[in-house]
Amino acid sequence: MIPDVRTYLRPARMPHILCPGCGHGIVLGALLRAFHRLRLNPDQIALVAGIGCSSRLVGYVDVCTLHTTHGRALAFATGLKLARPELTVVVLTGDGDGLGIGGNHLIHAARRNIDLTCILFNNAVYGMTGGQLAPTTPQEGVASTAPYGNIEPPFDSCKLMMGAGATFVARGLAYEPLALEEMIARGLVHRGFSFIEVITDCPEYYGRYNQLGKGPEMLMSQKRRTMDIMEILATKRFVVRDRPEVRAWNLPYRLGILHEEERPEFSQVCWQMVAGREMV
Amino acid sequence: MGRVRLVRGNVACARAAIAAGCRFYAGYPITPSSEIAEEMAALLPKVGGVFVQMEDEIASLAACIGASIGGLLAMTATSGPGFSLMQEHLGFAALAEIPCVVVDVMRLGPSTGLPTAPSQGDVYQARWGTHGDRPSIVLAPASVREVYDLTIRAFQLSERFRTPVILLYDEVVGHMMEPMELPSLEGMGPVRRANPVDLPKDYLPYAADEDGVPPLVSFGSGVRYHITGLIHDESGFPTQDPAKVSSLLRRLHEKISRNLHEIVSVEPFLLEDAEVAVFAYGIVARAAREAVQEARARGMRVGLLRSSVLWPFPEDAVREVARTVRAIVVAEMNLGQMVYEVERAAGGRAEVVGCFQVDGRPISPETILDAVSTLCAHPSPSGKSKGGRLKEGN
Numbered sequence: 001m002i003p004d005v006r007t008y009l010r011p012a013r014m015p016h017i018l019c020p021g022c023g024h025g026i027v028l029g030a031l032l033r034a035f036h037r038l039r040l041n042p043d044q045i046a047l048v049a050g051i052g053c054s055s056r057l058v059g060y061v062d063v064c065t066l067h068t069t070h071g072r073a074l075a076f077a078t079g080l081k082l083a084r085p086e087l088t089v090v091v092l093t094g095d096g097d098g099l100g101i102g103g104n105h106l107i108h109a110a111r112r113n114i115d116l117t118c119i120l121f122n123n124a125v126y127g128m129t130g131g132q133l134a135p136t137t138p139q140e141g142v143a144s145t146a147p148y149g150n151i152e153p154p155f156d157s158c159k160l161m162m163g164a165g166a167t168f169v170a171r172g173l174a175y176e177p178l179a180l181e182e183m184i185a186r187g188l189v190h191r192g193f194s195f196i197e198v199i200t201d202c203p204e205y206y207g208r209y210n211q212l213g214k215g216p217e218m219l220m221s222q223k224r225r226t227m228d229i230m231e232i233l234a235t236k237r238f239v240v241r242d243r244p245e246v247r248a249w250n251l252p253y254r255l256g257i258l259h260e261e262e263r264p265e266f267s268q269v270c271w272q273m274v275a276g277r278e279m280v
Numbered sequence: 281m282g283r284v285r286l287v288r289g290n291v292a293c294a295r296a297a298i299a300a301g302c303r304f305y306a307g308y309p310i311t312p313s314s315e316i317a318e319e320m321a322a323l324l325p326k327v328g329g330v331f332v333q334m335e336d337e338i339a340s341l342a343a344c345i346g347a348s349i350g351g352l353l354a355m356t357a358t359s360g361p362g363f364s365l366m367q368e369h370l371g372f373a374a375l376a377e378i379p380c381v382v383v384d385v386m387r388l389g390p391s392t393g394l395p396t397a398p399s400q401g402d403v404y405q406a407r408w409g410t411h412g413d414r415p416s417i418v419l420a421p422a423s424v425r426e427v428y429d430l431t432i433r434a435f436q437l438s439e440r441f442r443t444p445v446i447l448l449y450d451e452v453v454g455h456m457m458e459p460m461e462l463p464s465l466e467g468m469g470p471v472r473r474a475n476p477v478d479l480p481k482d483y484l485p486y487a488a489d490e491d492g493v494p495p496l497v498s499f500g501s502g503v504r505y506h507i508t509g510l511i512h513d514e515s516g517f518p519t520q521d522p523a524k525v526s527s528l529l530r531r532l533h534e535k536i537s538r539n540l541h542e543i544v545s546v547e548p549f550l551l552e553d554a555e556v557a558v559f560a561y562g563i564v565a566r567a568a569r570e571a572v573q574e575a576r577a578r579g580m581r582v583g584l585l586r587s588s589v590l591w592p593f594p595e596d597a598v599r600e601v602a603r604t605v606r607a608i609v610v611a612e613m614n615l616g617q618m619v620y621e622v623e624r625a626a627g628g629r630a631e632v633v634g635c636f637q638v639d640g641r642p643i644s645p646e647t648i649l650d651a652v653s654t655l656c657a658h659p660s661p662s663g664k665s666k667g668g669r670l671k672e673g674n
């Protein structure tokens with residue numbers, strides 16, 4: 001049975017600021033169901049976010065919530081987790097927030113293998129500021145600062161995270177909320193740095209600029225290009241208009257849990273070092 | 281109590297932080313502050329605290345703020361270039377009212393500048409470096425002993441007013457060794473900020489008490505609330521209501537401006553009968569003191585006003601001095617920063633003259649003596665300058 005996630009929300013904060021058809025709410029729903037499934041005590045959850053549409057979600061969730069600066073949520077979360085290792089600390093970040101301005105913190109959080117669950121909302125664009133080019137915008141995709149189509153190659157954030165040492169790496173779709181919930185729950189249980197990229201949609205800007213339709217069409221497009229979420233390769237073409245003249249997207253983006261390993265967790269190692277010493 | 285030994289300024293800072301209850305340090309190496317990080321890395325694990333070297337200064341202050349929200353007293357230390365990178369988070373800590381201590385061991389800038397040379401070039405950066413209006417508490421020790429005392433003071437003020445406090449001293453103060461008795465850290469263990477007790481059911485995290493400071497509750501202690509860098513109301517959630525926006529920003533200012541007596545600290549020296557006063561802070565104040573003594577020996581009526589708190593600026597004290605002296609010499613290792621504040625506070629009651637040096641060396645007593653002698657020898661005819669263009673005295 002699907003639980004009523006409203007118990008995790010702050011009803012007084014409604015209505016929320018997301019645009020109609022935005023994929024972010026689906027991702028938040030999956031996160032809240034994962035909290036519920038793991039029976040986490042809301043007092044012991046901290047939700048930390050940076051700046052952007054996805055980061056604004058934390059304000060609606062009735063846990064300890066920290067809305068920080070652009071790109072730096074992981075650094076704040078690192079301090080908080082070290083101070084309070086018993087907390088479940090979840091970081092919500094966007095593709096611009098986490099991979100653009102905050103890329104340095106992302107790779108170092110992964111390298112340290114600190115027990116944070118980082119959910120990166122990839123909508124291929126800067127939504128909150130009005131649809132500018134992101135480090136994840138597909139080549140030839142149109143953005144307000146790429147009016148003739150993007151000429152830069154986009155990031156594959158999961159590959160980046162595996163290279164940097166994240167011990168749990170997954171990619172899910174807003175289209176597949178139940179699979180996403182499963183992934184997030186496993187990420188939350190994993191002791192170490194868990195990175196989950198979620199392909200979500202910004203119909204307001206990216207959809208509109210690239211004639212990709214509204215929310216439902218964009219979601220269906222995710223599905224069309226994804227045959228089996230846990231196994232099969234998917235291209236990121238869903239975010240670009242299906243134009244025959246557009247160069248074939250040959251960058252395959254894999255979905256599912258892509259990597260899982262055990263490695264000493266940073267906050268634990270840190271406190272173990274403390275435990276063995278005293279002032280003499 | 282420990283025995284008297286030679287202690288380096290940066291080491292005194294770290295030891296004092298531990299004594300003050302600091303149990304979290306996040307930092308990034310930079311000359312001439314790195315000894316603070318090294319000392320903290322060695323000491324913190326022994327007292328139940330955490331040291332972490334972050335990927336940059338931006339992350340360092342962010343981690344400190346995060347740890348402070350988790351209930352640990354936190355500090356970071358840096359120098360000019362890193363301090364520039366911390367400015368956004370100083371603004372965050374000021375707005376979200378998260379206590380933390382930031383040490384800036386000043387070196388000569390701008391840019392990479394002279395990394396191993398002293399300077400007092402960050403006076404305005406410490407005050408106005410972050411965007412937006414925010415109050416600022418900046419302490420400026422002049423000796424190793426005072427680095428120790430003011431580091432402890434920085435933590436007290438930071439907790440008292442729920443605001444970041446900056447400890448600002450230059451490379452000489454950071455690196456010089458002076459004899460002092462370092463209090464022992466023996467037996468010290470974990471420390472956490474106490475949570476307020478008996479919070480009302482309708483607790484509002486940003487509702488301040490009479491003196492403008494709301495109580496701080498650590499994350500994870502059973503109270504769920506929201507912290508944001510957006511302008512917020514008493515509930516902690518964002519607002520654009522003009523009355524609430526203004527009331528938050530004014531409260532942030534007033535919690536400092538209404539409690540100046542708890543913060544401002546000046547040290548007058550031989551000012552009673554002085555006709556010329558020197559205003560100085562940090563290491564320069566020590567050269568100034570020597571210059572004043574030498575001037576006195578030569579029969580000149582010269583005194584010194586030293587401030588160990590740069591911001592809030594000791595406006596009343598400077599105004600008082602300006603009433604009684606003919607001229608004030610502001611000696612600083614920059615091309616004129618505090619001098620503008622002194623001039624403003626003097627309000628034309630006394631001539632204000634700068635004695636500036638930016639060659640990578642500390643100002644010598646002779647340089648200040650020269651500036652003072654010129655004024656004593658050639659008093660301006662009216663005895664007062666009516667706010668004309670600032671002159672450099674040497």
Ligand code: SF4
Pocket residue numbers: 017018019021022023024053123127128201202203204205
């Ligand atoms: S701008 Fe885009 S990402 Fe932001 S809320 Fe609207 S649809 Fe969602």
